[in-house]
Amino acid sequence: MSSPDQLLKKQDEISSTGIRKQATLWFMIVGIIFIAANLRAPLTSVGPLVSLIRENVHISNTLAGLITTVPLIAFALLSPFVPKLGRKYGVERIILISLIFLVIGIAVRSLFGAVTLYVGTAVLGFAITICNVLLPSLIKREFPQQMGTMTGVYSVSMNLCGAIASGISVPLAVGAGLNWQGALGVWGILSVISILFWVPQLKAPAKPATVASSAGDNHQVNIWRSPLAWQVTLFMGIQSAIFYVLVAWLPEILKDQGISSSQSGWFLSVLIMASLPFAFIVPVMAGRMSNQRLLVVVTTILLLIGTLGLFYSSIHLVLFWVIILGFGAGFAFGLSMMFFGLRTQSAHQAAELSGMAQSIGYLLAAIGPALIGYLHDASHSWSVPLLILVGASALLGIIGLGAARNQFVGSAK
Numbered sequence: 206m207s208s209p210d211q212l213l214k215k216q217d218e219i220s221s222t223g224i225r226k227q228a229t230l231w232f233m234i235v236g237i238i239f240i241a242a243n244l245r246a247p248l249t250s251v252g253p254l255v256s257l258i259r260e261n262v263h264i265s266n267t268l269a270g271l272i273t274t275v276p277l278i279a280f281a282l283l284s285p286f287v288p289k290l291g292r293k294y295g296v297e298r299i300i301l302i303s304l305i306f307l308v309i310g311i312a313v314r315s316l317f318g319a320v321t322l323y324v325g326t327a328v329l330g331f332a333i334t335i336c337n338v339l340l341p342s343l344i345k346r347e348f349p350q351q352m353g354t355m356t357g358v359y360s361v362s363m364n365l366c367g368a369i370a371s372g373i374s375v376p377l378a379v380g381a382g383l384n385w386q387g388a389l390g391v392w393g394i395l396s397v398i399s400i401l402f403w404v405p406q407l408k409a410p411a412k413p414a415t416v417a418s419s420a421g422d423n424h425q426v427n428i429w430r431s432p433l434a435w436q437v438t439l440f441m442g443i444q445s446a447i448f449y450v451l452v453a454w455l456p457e458i459l460k461d462q463g464i465s466s467s468q469s470g471w472f473l474s475v476l477i478m479a480s481l482p483f484a485f486i487v488p489v490m491a492g493r494m495s496n497q498r499l500l501v502v503v504t505t506i507l508l509l510i511g512t513l514g515l516f517y518s519s520i521h522l523v524l525f526w527v528i529i530l531g532f533g534a535g536f537a538f539g540l541s542m543m544f545f546g547l548r549t550q551s552a553h554q555a556a557e558l559s560g561m562a563q564s565i566g567y568l569l570a571a572i573g574p575a576l577i578g579y580l581h582d583a584s585h586s587w588s589v590p591l592l593i594l595v596g597a598s599a600l601l602g603i604i605g606l607g608a609a610r611n612q613f614v615g616s617a618k
Contacts, residue, residue, distance in 0.1 A: 229405055233347065234355075236402035240304065240336050241359045243399055245367030247311055247329050247392050248276055252452070253374040257385045262319045272326055274575075277449075279330030280337065280567035287338040288556035296339050296346075296556075297406040303335035304403060308396045315390035337563055342556035345546040352546050353492025357485035360542055364484050364535075366395075368477040426615035428557045434614045436607040437544045437558060441566035443601045444537035446573030447508065447594060451476060451530065453574035458587050462520050472527050479531025480538065487539030491547065497609035500540055505602030507533030512598060516591045537601065540609075541566075550613050558614060 251258075251272050259269040291299050307329050314325025340359060348355045370392065378388035428434045455476065456469035464472070491497045507529055514526030545562065549555040577590045584590075 229408075230347075232402055232405045234358075236399060236406065237340060237344070237355070237359060238362045239395065239399040239402055240300065240340065241362035242366035243304075243307060243392070243396050244333050244336055244363045246370035246395065247307070247333070247389070248273065249367040249452075250370040250374045250389055250392060253371055254378055254385045254388060257378060258322070261385060262317075262322060264319055268319070272322065274571055275323060275326045276330030276333065277567045277571035279327060280334045281564050281571065283331055283334040284338050284560045284564035284567070286560070287335050288342070288553065288560045290335070291339050291342070291556055292553060296343050296552075297403070300336060300339055300343075301400065301403050301407065303332040304396055304400045307332035307336075308393050308400070311390060311393040311396060315386040315393075317386065334563075338560045339556060341542060341545040341559045342552045345549070345555045346552035353489040353543065356488035356492075356542050356546065357539065360484035360488060360539055361481055364477060364481055364538070368474060368481070371477070372474055426554060426557075428554070428561050428614060431614040433548060433608070433610065433612060434558055434561060436604050437541075437548055437614075438562040438565045439604045440537075440544065440601060440608045441541040441562040442569035443597055443604065444534075444541050445566045445570035447597055447601070448534050448538065449570045450573045450577050450590075450594065451534070454577055454581075454587075454590070455527075457581075458515065458591070459523060461587055462523070464520065464523065472523065475524065476527050476531040476534065479528045480535030483532055483535030484539045487536050488543045491540060491543045496611040497540060497543070497547070498606055500536065501602060501605035501609045504533055504536035504540060504605065505598055507536060508598035508601065509595060512591060512594045516588070516595070533598075540605070544608055548608070548612070548614055550615060554614060 255269050255272065258264075258272065287299075310325045310327075310329030310332055312325070313321050313328060316322075316325070341356070344355045344359065345352055374388050377383050377391060378385050381387075383391065452473065455473050459469040459472055487500060491500055494500070511526050511530030511533055514522065514529065541562070545555050545559045549558050577593065580589050580593065581587060
């Protein structure tokens with residue numbers, strides 16, 4: 206029999222282990238929040254500074270446009286391969302390495318010169334890709350009962366910091382005298398903080414690459430041959446294209462309607478901020494529903510009303526239509542993030558689906574703004590581009606009804 210001292214010692218060890226596990230879990234939650242904050246800020250901070258960068262580095266408008274396109278191309282190219290890296294080397298370790306490369310990419314991009322500008326942009330694009338793909342599967346693995354809440358937190362952190370970054374870039378560059386290099390480089394501080402919170406995850410006990418579940422783990426599922434996976438992928442792609450089209454062209458659309466340049470920029474900020482509450486609320490709601498078709502219908506209606514409002518309505522109601530569009534964008538983004546977990550049976554499947562959807566999704570996102578710009582140049586009007594957005598919103602609803610079915614990619618017919 207164990208002596209009282211031995212029992213007390215064992216009880217203390219158990220208690221200490223529990224405290225360490227709780228601390229590691231909280232470090233993970235805070236780490237996810239900070240990592241999510243890194244996934245848009247290094248990108249959205251560029252747009253307002255493009256003219257400063259172009260004049261300082263002496264590049265053409267075409268090359269300046271590539272600064273925002275290069276990361277999207279990196280997302281499309283690397284996303285399908287990220288799940289294999291996570292499975293082979295461990296999700297936590299790969300995320301930490303990607304954060305280190307994110308710091309390097311931000312630093313290199315902020316050095317003077319066109320070459321370092323594009324090299325750094327490519328490096329940070331690949332780093333962000335890894336976190337984009339692996340975080341949804343990590344959330345499914347670590348927080349299966351709180352997946353909606355954690356996805357909401359992740360979505361809001363990403364979008365809120367992205368909105369803040371776009372708003373303070375010019376004040377940092379001009380008002381604070383940091384120039385464009387400092388205004389872009391300052392986001393490396395956020396990446397360093399993320400690393401500090403993520404390091405404890407490497408000391409945690411090793412975790413399996415997948416979450417044990419029913420049929421999903423008993424046989425290999427070819428995600429790329431699953432009709433349901435393609436519906437989730439196209440939903441992700443179309444909502445990404447709509448969002449990036451609005452980010453790229455909403456100010457120009459509003460300027461053509463008689464709104465000043467400064468005001469049109471603020472309307473874009475309003476759109477992004479209006480999306481934030483629903484980027485949190487929708488994943489929580491989606492996780493509690495047997496299927497998400499009602500949320501898809503609401504998403505489609507909001508996007509259609511907002512776009513048609515911009516097309517047909519008076520200039521005096523622009524703020525209302527922009528807010529409605531923001532609501533729709535928040536619904537669409539929250540749903541697309543939740544589908545990775547809801548339509549899969551394991552963390553590995555979630556990573557595979559996330560990689561597939563983000564690869565195709567960001568390819569469409571990269572093509573969308575260029576296509577809309579071409580249509581505007583060809584028609585000398587925003588009518589055709591806005592009608593294209595109406596059609597894309599309707600198509601998003603049709604595809605979303607399929608993606609919202611209460612099935613898994615390995616068992617869907």
